[in-house]
Amino acid sequence: MADDPEEGMLSWDESVFRDEHVFEIDYVPETFKHREGQTQSLTYALRPAVRGSRPLNVMVRGPPGTGKTTAIQKLFDEVGAQTSDVRTIRVNCQVNATRYSVFSRLFEGTFDYEPPSSGISFKKLFGQIAEKLVEEDKVLVVALDDINYLFYENEASDTLYSLLRAHEEYPGAKIGVVVVSSDPALDVIDELDSRVQSVFRPEDVYFPVYDQPEIADILDERVKRGFNDGVIGRDTLEYVADLTADSGDLRVGIDLLRRAGLNAEMRASRTVERQDVEQAFEKSKYINLSRSLSGLTDTERTLLEVIAHHDGEQAGDVYEAFHEETELGYTRYSEIVNKLDQLGLIDADYAEVDGRGRSRSLSLSYEKDAVLERLE
């Protein structure tokens, strides 16, 4: 069959993938390498909860895509397997960015149904969660994942304050908090009100970026589970790891593998080659941008679009264009500028302006077309 031109070609009902699901964002990996120290620290902090006492609070920090969420998911699964006396709830603060919304999520995690949509007061919401906890004599462990989003909305101190002082209002309520921040520029403790600082002394667990060999090792495992044998060679995998190591975000590597696989299939090839990876990288490198954009409100998206069309201009001039579209005032505008800056979507740098003193100029952190394309 050596001279069969069809040999090596993928037919329409074949796939390079053994299990495409392992490249999806909600996939929890079976093995979790290179995070032994962090996993141990987290386990140690939660151990008292398994014995029925209040656990140690923890602050988890590290750049995006370094395994923080996965570590917590795995830990919560393990706690769940050991005892039913601990209730673990992970709140995604990118989605639940206010105290009320965080507690709605806690209500849902407690009762298995959503709180009434007609709206009940925060006090009632909180009361029902805490009373149920005391009644069942359970320990509650709350993970506030991506807590940086609560800071951007100025809701972090109130939320933590309520959780940390719950036992004063509801004697017997045992709550531990794991806060997770993926914003390296945010000093969590420093940014909290002093009333919270005085009761929040968490254990610190840091997740550094993975280096190239670690990335290659972790991705190799995904490749084995996700692709059929021999689909991707070692050199190509090393290349994926090189590209991933530039940002250090493992999500880029996982997305690259999936897209490169799809590119290979598009060529009807049985193997993933360097060209498939190169082509995939044009999209995968923006995965963090897409994630940040998905959490923005309509108004925030509008401002980003306005900035894209006025890239590099002074804040005052950008405001005029923004105001024309939304009729919103300067205070709200400034708040959104700060949030976009904190999210790393724009750079808002102070610069001397002739005769006008210091003013901020606003510019996009990503290429204009990449941003506009994803805002559509």
Ligand SMILES: Nc1ncnc2c1ncn2[C@@H]1O[C@H](COP(=O)(O)OP(=O)(O)OP(=O)(O)O)[C@@H](O)[C@H]1O
């Ligand atoms: N050690 C590891 N082994 C296997 N997969 C991993 C490992 N670390 C991270 N991942 C994978 O990388 C992706 C990103 O991980 P995760 O969501 O845990 O990162 P994160 O630090 O919480 O990111 P962010 O701060 O952006 O929320 C996930 O798909 C996860 O399965």
